[in-house]
Amino acid sequence: MQILEIVFFVAIAIQVIYFIVFLVAFSGKRTINPPDKSVPVSIIVCAHDEDTNLKELIPLLLAQDYQDFEVIIVDDRSNDSTFDFLLDETKKNHRLRMVHVNRTPPHANGKKYALTLGIKAAQYDWILLTDADCRPHNQNWVKSMSVHMKDETQFVLGYSPYMKQPGFLNLFIRFEALITTVQYFSFALLGKPYMGVGRNLAYRKSMFLEAKGFHEFLHVMGGDDDLFVNQHAKAKTTEVCIGEESLMYSVPKNTWKDFFFQKIRHLSVGKLYKGGNRFWLALFSISWLTCWFVGVPMLFVSEIPYILLGALAFRVILLTITVHVAVKHLGHKFESGITLVLDFIYAFYYLVTGLVALLSKKVRWKRN
Secondary structure: OHHHHHHHHHHHHHHHHHHHHHHHHHHOOOOOOOOOOOOOEEEEEEEOOOHHHHHHHHHHHHOOOOOOEEEEEEEEOOOOOHHHHHHHHHHHOOOEEEEEEOOOOOOOOHHHHHHHHHHHHOOOOEEEEEEOOEEEOOOOHHHHHHOOOOOOOOEEEOOOOEOOOOOHHHHHHHHHHHHHHHHHHHHHHOOOOOOOOOOOEEEEHHHHHHOOOOHHHOOOOOOOOHHHHHHHOOHHHEEEOOOHHHOEEEOOOOOHHHHHHHHHHHHHHHHHOOHHHHHHHHHHHHHHHHHHHOHHHHHHHOOOHHHHHHHHHHHHHHHHHHHHHHHHHHOOOOOHHHHHHHHHHHHHHHHHHHHHHHHOOOOOOOOO
């Protein structure tokens, strides 16, 4: 019994340390020294059968309040009216360009190949990525990201929260995305960048080509964003863009099954992170699971249940404060008052998805 109690308190201590680190990272003063002049930017979106989303996204991208930019849409073997739509739209606006992909070579992943062609076609050195099912918060998205595109910078990490919709699934999806962002933003702010998300990510074309693009993990399904950042981002060359104007909202999944499949794919890529990154992420996740799956049963059999309950409550309160502080700095709202429920469900979610992702040998991009 005492051994389990010790395990529980160690897990609580680890969680508290992490949350304090997150609070320090987000609460620290950040001095932003923008470039001396506007940096030209190439916005790239890969799209497969996304004509409906593109009809909403493209006008928002072209309406960005920025002096020098282009929008490149890579039509990745679409079967819908994407090609015809883009062909017409490119004639209307000189900023909009299309790269059409007819087929993918046998040795290459479809998304990575399409993205590589888009990057090679870009006129400018700075590449700004997003997805067809994303929407910028306002007309200052490019401007807010470009502020961090300094001479020595190679990566700019942006935040892409999910759109708020009715239902508990949507609430949990937004919570899970927020927790993920708090982790990788905090580490990047403290000089340890380890991932980014392709829905809101910028890097240099020259660096991409020099690093031979996605060559090192062409065999992996996914990883065109987080694995690329994990392998090449460094403290001195990575910037984090935080604030309301930099938000790029994404459309969330509508069913638990689709969400589960999406997260399995994301987590399976994490197995290829650098060893140190895997250790710190695993420590955070295992300690989170231990707090609940060891702590709650111990409340019924331990001789010190009130102390255990107090420790667990303190951790939940600290997590709630962390969520509140994070969303305040990130520039959007979240229902932090329901953190306790989300916290408990997150433990079950991560146990299941983590085990499946760990044991999965092959992950498909989409379900049949």
